[in-house]
Amino acid sequence: MNLPRILELLQEVLPVARLEVQTMPIDEHSITLPPDNLHAAVRALLERSHVYHLSTITGQDVDGQIELLYHFWEGGGLTLRTSLPREQTSVETITDLIPGASFYEREIAEMLQVTFVGHPNLQRLLLPDDWTGGPPLRYEFTLPDDREEGE
């Protein structure tokens, strides 16, 4: 995977001054983007580079924000990282570019209460239909064993 070429490509497409790049094990590079530029970045990757395989989308509740990581792979790993504020967790869907992302987005929607604008079918994927416990992967959620008496 040609990282400098990809950075060049993204720099052209996105109105960001300088891209924040990190290296992670194992053979992974991560680029931080604002959520509004995500769709354009993915489009640029698909149309103008060899990167097309989305391994998965990870969602996590870290540092008071909901962070989404889009893991791509093409000979080496490339992660696009974006953070959403807790009060306003909505981001544009990429299922119009990569139909295979639909299940991953559905899972994040139910586990972290993120709205993917434009997703064709945001139904529950894994949680039961009558689940009322709130998004399980959010910081506030506690497992039944860990709850105090009377909670």
Next chain:
Amino acid sequence: MSNRMTIPIGPQHPLLKEPLSFMITVEGERVVDSTLRLGYVHRGIERLCQTKTYVQNLHLFERVCGICSHVHTTTYCQGVEALLGLEVPPRGLHLRTLLCELERVHSHLLWLGVLGENIGFQTIFMYAWRDREIALDIMEELSGGRVTHSCNVIGGVRIDVGDAQFSSIVSQLNDLEQRVEKLLDVIQHERTLRVRTQGIGYLSPEKIRNYCVVGPVARASGVDVDLRRDCKYAAYGWLHVNVALAHEGDVWARTMVRAREAIESLRLCRQLLVGLPEGPTQVRAPRRVPPGEVVSRAEAPRGELLYYIRSDGSDKPARVKIRTPTLTSLITVHDQLEGVETADVSVVLSGIDLCIACADR
């Protein structure tokens, strides 16, 4: 009067080994629509593992799936070892890879039996599972367990191979290879099997790319990706892997790809045993993992398995994300089922090698 009927496949159905709900709408004998509902085996493992230490999580992740348990812990240990900066000794890596390949053989033979059973060819089921017993016996000899081995520890493997075991395992591997080749011969020349699987469930390479499908399903459509060769994790750096490819993209192609992969895995097993380096099998791992993130990938029997682990410096992981390969195949089922006959639904569902426990976590 509309001729449409809705057939429920699951949650309980003789076709499925694990609960899953497909609602198939048929008109006469043709499928017009299908819906999928997952989550019957969802155990909340990703949330649960945040409350357990890294060592306790080994036991948890092994039980995500029964068929590919070892590769889950392999990927997890790989990731944590990368965060800790540990280097697993070569002997440990070889043994770890040996079990990965044996697991691939046992998984593909299991799948072959299930395919046979689902198209009414019970004989193939009986033969494939009888031969699979040899693979399970080898794994039991190595680790003490047939299905969950608990071999991986953070820092290496906890098992070792002595001289007596070595010769016994090599002779069993030779026996198994002969049987699997005979099985492959039967599959290739059996007309009713071909007639039932050829042309069913076709996926074009474009669809594979759009849906990001991985594993034998992708390789059967000509997409040449195999993480054993491309990522060279564990001991694969020392091995040359011949990737099985096919271009027809139907269930028949997937059968051939998996059968050839099983034979290739047996060859790799023998290579690993013969070239086993001397030395320790594990290094000591500290309890607390320094803060950091890691993305760890491995080639499970069904495709690319991904573990994203984030550590915050304590002895419990802050986030573990598991992406199992069956999920990618499940997305394609709707497209595969369009316009097939009702009788071919079982063939299509068998062709993608379902492992629902993996998909639901």
Next chain:
Amino acid sequence: MTDLLDALTKLLLFPGFAFLFACAMLFAWIDRRVIARLQGRVGPPWFQPLADWIKLMAKEDILPTGTNGWVCAALPVLSLAAVLTASIYIPVGGWIAQAFEGDLIVVLFLLSLPPLAYFLGGWATGGVYSVIGGNRSLLQYFSYEVPFLMALCSPAILAGSWSIAEIAARQSETIWGVLVQPLGFILALVGLIGKLKRVPFDIPKAKSEIVAGPLTEFSGRKLALWHLSIEVKTVVGIFLLVNAFLGGSGVSGLLPAPITFAIKSLLVLLILSVASVLYARLRIDQLANLGWRVLAPLALLQITVTVWIGVA
């Protein structure tokens, strides 16, 4: 009085209900054992089919709400009664309960009642799997029945008689039907596999697609009677084929009649069991294709050749 006693013995003991029941259990056991051995397994002990049947009879008998209990109870009884009545006209080891000119037609008619009952059983219980299984069983019936009937007409034309006992006797005197009409024998075997819904033609009860087909909702005693009627139909079908193509219980000079008959029946059963092991299940459209494009023309050819030779 003795007539009545004689009739009762023939109906209830030999070659009636008791004998057929014992034969059904024995043939079912041999079938399962042969299939198991060919698949590398051990197989059940001799009393397994009997034990299964007794256990089923003792199980709870429930039906979905809204189904007519009387109809659902009558259908398996009808199926069993039809095959048992058909057995009256089929000679067994030299003995026969009843025979008359034209009893072949009556037997074939009686053997076509169980598929009808099977199909109705699917529709009477409702449920998606049952209805689809019922539809498939009817489609399958139309695919194999015509070749089967035509194949069984050939020995009749050859022997110049429509009585099964007559056909068997003629064949044991002159030459066996299978040697003169091998095509007819093969077609009759294929038709029998379809009739008995064995692999590769077990489409109406395809376990991995429609659970158990029309019998999905049956349980307990009704299901026990269904299974018994299928097993007795196996026996009756095999006996019919032995009489029509293998010379019945013709005295071969070497062995007594009952033993020859038993050996021939077991041979046909062996062929059926091996066929179960060798093939995968076909799809219903593939079977319809096979039935109408291959089997029916071949059966027609067989009859034409038989008539031509007979005339010549």
